[in-house]
């Protein structure tokens with residue numbers, strides 16, 4: 171195993187209103203695992219970043235630190251980009267991390283590897299820790315191209331500015347997101363090994379300990395096995411992060 175402190179990151183996607191803060195507070199109160207054992211983060215919609223960062227900032231000392239992240243950022247620092255949010259703005263609101271290149275952004279908003287790399291540079295400049303998502307479609311997997319796809323995404327989405335910086339990569343097979351389907355443990359191990367090789371090839375030995383998270387239908391029932399796979403450094407959790415009890419179970423599976 172390349173690193174010992176696993177990361178469990180919840181991606182709320184476009185879910186959550188102010189009432190969801192109660193759920194988040196319940197989660198904070200229930201997380202009594204030490205921060206040395208696991209890093210826990212939640213990435214709510216942008217509207218909830220400031221109140222959640224504020225709420226979690228008031229955590230008692232024996233509760234786990236829950237870090238807050240954004241789900242996307244614009245590569246520019248400011249300007250005429252209606253509807254967008256900059257990395258500086260996320261940081262100002264209390265975010266410490268940001269998910270970039272999620273397949274829902276790549277497919278739904280046409281983001282390319284080049285776009286993702288520019289966003290990663292903006293995030294680093296703002297002092298945010300990027301979580302860079304990659305993963306193959308079902309068609310690509312069926313064509314035997316899964317490894318080639320993720321390696322190309324690594325080469326294109328990870329700028330040299332990442333050398334020596336804190337970040338994570340999340341392997342999310344597109345066909346496993348929100349479907350209840352997951353790759354076999356052997357398939358996860360195979361792709362994570364290929365991602366590690368590509369990361370070190372692109373960024374050098376500095377990337378030898380960078381966490382590689384798995385994402386795609388992680389739930390309380392499969393988390394322990396997936397988190398036990400060689401070089402799985404944590405999980406990026408979508409649907410199961412919306413229910414505090416499920417998310418806590420996944421954190422406790424570490």
Ligand SMILES: O=C[C@H](O)COP(=O)(O)O
Pocket residue numbers: 181272342346347348349385386387388406407408409410
């Ligand atoms: O960012 C999270 C992933 O898209 C996984 O979502 P899911 O756990 O609902 O499959």
